[in-house]
Amino acid sequence: MSDESTEKIVIKKPFRFKFYFTIAIVVFLIFGSAYFAGFNVYEVITNLGQTFRLLDKLFLPPAWDYTERIIGPLFETVQMAIVGSFLGAIVAFPVSLFAADNFIENKYVNTPVRFILNIFRTIPALVLAALFVAVFGIGSFAGIVALFIFSFGLISKLTYESIEAIDYGQVEAIKSLGANKLEVLRYAIIPQVLPQFMSYTLYAFEVNVRAAAVLGYVGAGGIGQTYERNLAMRYFDRVGMIIIVSFFAVLIIDVISRNIRKRLV
Numbered sequence: 317m318s319d320e321s322t323e324k325i326v327i328k329k330p331f332r333f334k335f336y337f338t339i340a341i342v343v344f345l346i347f348g349s350a351y352f353a354g355f356n357v358y359e360v361i362t363n364l365g366q367t368f369r370l371l372d373k374l375f376l377p378p379a380w381d382y383t384e385r386i387i388g389p390l391f392e393t394v395q396m397a398i399v400g401s402f403l404g405a406i407v408a409f410p411v412s413l414f415a416a417d418n419f420i421e422n423k424y425v426n427t428p429v430r431f432i433l434n435i436f437r438t439i440p441a442l443v444l445a446a447l448f449v450a451v452f453g454i455g456s457f458a459g460i461v462a463l464f465i466f467s468f469g470l471i472s473k474l475t476y477e478s479i480e481a482i483d484y485g486q487v488e489a490i491k492s493l494g495a496n497k498l499e500v501l502r503y504a505i506i507p508q509v510l511p512q513f514m515s516y517t518l519y520a521f522e523v524n525v526r527a528a529a530v531l532g533y534v535g536a537g538g539i540g541q542t543y544e545r546n547l548a549m550r551y552f553d554r555v556g557m558i559i560i561v562s563f564f565a566v567l568i569i570d571v572i573s574r575n576i577r578k579r580l581v
Contacts, residue, residue: 373552374556378553382558394525401521413505416479418487436468441462446534478509486504519573546558
């Protein structure tokens with residue numbers, strides 16, 4: 317056997333230019349954003365002592381006797397999230413049908429609806445709450461309206477994307493039997509989308525519980541008002557108790573909601 321036939325073939329690894337270039341861009345964006353945003357690691361380290369002193373005031377110990385006065389505002393916060401989330405979901409489903417281009421096959425309908433939904437999603441719930449407090453006055457009603465609009469924008473987008481991702485073979489099969497739009501919706505679209513829609517509604521509820529907890533800062537009711545009042549008065553032990561109670565309430569809601577969503581999807 318000749319020497320040529322026994323030579324090893326060495327394949328050179330290609331230079332991964334795109335990979336290294338992408339990494340460099342990401343690193344540049346991170347450090348560049350940190351620089352222009354004024355983030356300073358040195359300040360974080362030098363202020364650790366002050367951070368620990370604040371934690372000591374909050375939690376060592378918290379005001380356990382203040383717990384009873386937190387329950388009422390906490391329930392109001394959860395109620396705001398429930399009403400806002402599920403009203404938003406009720407309105408979101410029919411609007412999602414007009415945004416889905418495989419149900420309403422008309423770009424002159426889909427495009428304006430999607431544009432309006434984008435507007436709703438770009439406005440934070442806290443900003444909406446501040447606007448509605450100016451309109452309706454201080455109280456939970458302004459917070460409910462803000463969460464309703466926020467939930468509507470979020471659920472609508474997720475739902476119309478799910479409608480566009482359905483198995484269209486079922487739609488074509490029903491159409492071939494002479495079904496109209498409403499029959500296609502009932503027998504082909506809703507059975508496929510309903511589990512995801514319910515999951516999105518529960519997800520919006522989880523998000524709204526957290527959002528509703530801070531809406532009180534602008535006077536929109538809930539536990540946020542209690543938090544803001546105690547923080548302004550420097551009652552840090554009460555603030556710590558509010559944080560503890562809110563944490564466990566959100567944790568319980570997340571666990572329950574996650575288990576329900578697992579059964580739905």
